Amino acid sequence: MPSLRHIRKRIQAVKNTEQITRAMKMVAAAKFRRAQEAVLQARPYAREMRSTLARLAARHEEVAAHPLLAERPQVEHEDLIVLTSDRGLCGSFNSNVIRRVEHYLLDNAERRDGIRVSTIGLKGFRYFRKHIEGIHNIEGLLARPSYRRAVEMAEEMAERFTSGQIDRVTLVYNEFRSAVQQVVTFRQLLPLESPSTEGETRPDFIDYLYEPGKPELLDRIVRRYLANQLYMIVLESVASEHGARMSAMENATNNAGEMIQQLTMVYNKARQATITKELMEIVGGAEALKG
Amino acid sequence: MADTFQLRLLTPERSLFEGPVEAVIVPGENGQLGVLAGHTKLVTTLVPGVVRYVASGQTHQVAASGGFAEVSPGGVTILADTAEPPQEIDRQRAERSRQEALQALAKRAELDEKEVSRLEARLARALNRLKVADSAR
Numbered sequence: 001m002p003s004l005r006h007i008r009k010r011i012q013a014v015k016n017t018e019q020i021t022r023a024m025k026m027v028a029a030a031k032f033r034r035a036q037e038a039v040l041q042a043r044p045y046a047r048e049m050r051s052t053l054a055r056l057a058a059r060h061e062e063v064a065a066h067p068l069l070a071e072r073p074q075v076e077h078e079d080l081i082v083l084t085s086d087r088g089l090c091g092s093f094n095s096n097v098i099r100r101v102e103h104y105l106l107d108n109a110e111r112r113d114g115i116r117v118s119t120i121g122l123k124g125f126r127y128f129r130k131h132i133e134g135i136h137n138i139e140g141l142l143a144r145p146s147y148r149r150a151v152e153m154a155e156e157m158a159e160r161f162t163s164g165q166i167d168r169v170t171l172v173y174n175e176f177r178s179a180v181q182q183v184v185t186f187r188q189l190l191p192l193e194s195p196s197t198e199g200e201t202r203p204d205f206i207d208y209l210y211e212p213g214k215p216e217l218l219d220r221i222v223r224r225y226l227a228n229q230l231y232m233i234v235l236e237s238v239a240s241e242h243g244a245r246m247s248a249m250e251n252a253t254n255n256a257g258e259m260i261q262q263l264t265m266v267y268n269k270a271r272q273a274t275i276t277k278e279l280m281e282i283v284g285g286a287e288a289l290k291g
Numbered sequence: 292m293a294d295t296f297q298l299r300l301l302t303p304e305r306s307l308f309e310g311p312v313e314a315v316i317v318p319g320e321n322g323q324l325g326v327l328a329g330h331t332k333l334v335t336t337l338v339p340g341v342v343r344y345v346a347s348g349q350t351h352q353v354a355a356s357g358g359f360a361e362v363s364p365g366g367v368t369i370l371a372d373t374a375e376p377p378q379e380i381d382r383q384r385a386e387r388s389r390q391e392a393l394q395a396l397a398k399r400a401e402l403d404e405k406e407v408s409r410l411e412a413r414l415a416r417a418l419n420r421l422k423v424a425d426s427a428r
Contacts, residue, residue: 038304041304041305041306042303042304042305044299044301044306044309045301045302045303045304045306045370046303048299048301048368048370049370052334052359052361052368052370056334146304147302147303147304147372147373150303151372206332206334206361206363208331208332208333208334212320212321212335212336216336217334217335217336220336220359221359224358224359224370224372227303228303231303
């Protein structure tokens with residue numbers, strides 16, 4: 001049995017860890033609330049944008065014919081963009097994504113040379129740079145997701161796509177379900193999928209267009225839609241990250257508490273044993289003197 | 292009281308206003324576009340400018356930087372790229388931005404076309420913000 005002093009030290013160490021994880025949990029909770037709020041604030045626009053485009057597409061076939069919606073017969077060059085976090089200690093948030101990407105690359109080994117992997121998030125970048133040469137990390141999106149940055153990135157993507165450099169853009173990210181549930185999702189961003197009018201509550205299809213003329217208007221809307229999709233995915237991933245960290249730290253704090261309880265039990269038993277032993281010795285000594 | 296209709300002023304980052312209004316004026320591609328209740332359906336792109344709306348008799352101004360507006364029987368939906376109400380505008384920053392853009396544009400002969408249009412857009416944004424900021428004073 002370890003000595004009393006050892007157990008005491010151990011308990012103290014676990015207590016220190018518990019304090020840290022508890023603090024991290026609170027920070028993550030605060031950040032999570034902010035990230036969740038950002039997602040909620042962004043949803044009305046995304047919903048309206050989608051609805052507008054869907055109702056336009058139902059009346060104007062030019063939408064479906066837009067170059068950004070054109071499905072390529074053969075996918076040779078693909079951009080795979082992996083969203084992870086910049087920091088760790090968020091449970092399996094990053095490893096889940098990384099594992100799924102590894103599987104994807106293995107499953108598509110025959111066209112592996114055509115797949116260009118990029119990351120958003122240092123965790124994914126540090127992992128993949130070990131065995132993927134020339135990988136680059138897209139910065140300036142995670143810490144403070146801004147729509148402006150998403151627009152820039154979407155324009156870059158659209159340019160690569162329409163010029164024929166790539167045939168598809170896929171994003172891998174943790175879809176935000178709730179604070180405790182994140183689901184790794186592969187999402188094809190380009191070619192864009194035409195939003196369907198299914199579940200559309202507003203039946204007023206848009207058959208009347210105004211300035212500055214149909215092609216320009218449709219083109220602008222499609223491009224904004226792309227940027228908005230990208231922006232929403234980043235927001236969701238960030239919210240998932242803080243949610244995952246919050247529950248990971250909550251678990252760690254609970255485990256530390258349990259461990260302290262168990263160690264305290266061992267400690268008390270050991271202390272009791274020492275007292276009993278000392279008593280026995282005294283009694284034994286007294287008996288011997290009598291004799 | 293005038294007839295009202297529903298206005299939704301949304302940006303990708305947040306919703307700014309949602310409620311009944313009596314009138315909306317948006318900076319459309321081909322000029323200002325005023326909308327009252329019962330307006331015909333239309334969709335238009337917006338240029339950077341001031342969005343005005345009248346809610347319970349009070350006129351509000353918001354600096355917007357382009358986007359779309361859809362007028363439908365259900366109301367008006369503005370999908371702006373950015374939108375700032377007067378109280379959020381940093382007047383000094385806008386003023387500084389205006390002067391910087393003006394100074395750079397003074398030497399426009401030395402600049403390429405792309406740079407000039409970028410600076411002009413910046414100047415337009417700054418003027419726009421100043422206009423909205425001053426409207427609330």
